Amino acid sequence: MTHLHPNKVMRVVDLINSQKKTAFSFEILPPLKGTGIQKLYQDIDSLCEFEPKYINITTHRSEYIYKDLGNGLFQRNRLYRRPGTVAVAAAIHNKYGITTVPHIICSDCTREDTEYELLDLQFLGITDLLLLRGDKGKHEPSFTPTGNGHRHALELQHQVNDFNRGVFVDGSEMKVTNTPFSYGVACYPEKHEEAPNMETDLYWLKQKQDAGAEYAVTQLFYDNEKYFGFVERARKEGITIPIIPGIKPFKKLSQLSVIPKTFKVDLPEELTHEVLKCKSDDEAARVGVEWCIRQCRELVAKGVPSIHFYSLGAVDSIREVAKEVY
8 A cells, every 4th residue: 555645745835824833843954974864863853753844954055175286286176065955855755754845055056957956856756945045155255156057046936936837947848747846935034144234135035925935934043023023024015925933042152152153143132141151061052942942932922833943953952942832
């Protein structure tokens, strides 16, 4: 008898809209090259009791590294530290029967590269995506597309829309079309670092919605008022899609400076004050869990459709939070 996974054909937007309570989901990174997938399975197993509705799989651009040839010359090589987004998505999809959402990015990809990814995913029956511009390279002063690649997530959306209509990058038509891809996009309650102001940022989010984005997931934040204020402004601009809060428990003392610098978000004064009292990372992680529980309880009380957890280095903390909130 063929076993059908119940979530197989349900889009993320349907999964969260069909919930009576706030849905639980999380994001994982593909394992580092050469480390195998078992640890990843252990992380997923530890969070499965909270019935995740979907799991996101990040993708990372390659970076250039320079190898010293010893004769005064250097060889420039590409390094992929975390390959395998499509393969990991397929492995999770097949092992757990949970909707998987691979990230598709503009960074370091030509349009043909993107097309091949879409074809692979279509063959695998994976039809949910998160479309992102991705980071600029460490070697780049500003974001630069690769070859004929896309400069903005909105352009990437147009390519996926064309693919859904059965049209390839070169204008030729597919002989067979399958289930169309559905997708979400990113948004920034404290403004994207490259946007001149919040009005411009909201304008582009509205464009993404109008181009077919079915939901948006926020950058991580630690101040719920920033999220609620952002959602309110978005609704006034005609943005009606679900805006899913992205959450990551605070974990280490070093994150006091790393988080604002890396993610361009503010840490609330109250949280900072409590972390500064901590003498170890363990104490800071405890403060982070307590703060995150408060954050999530308030978000649930306000009826957010879903909370999406960023799991890198924080699976144990997320588990503690989920136990209290779900």
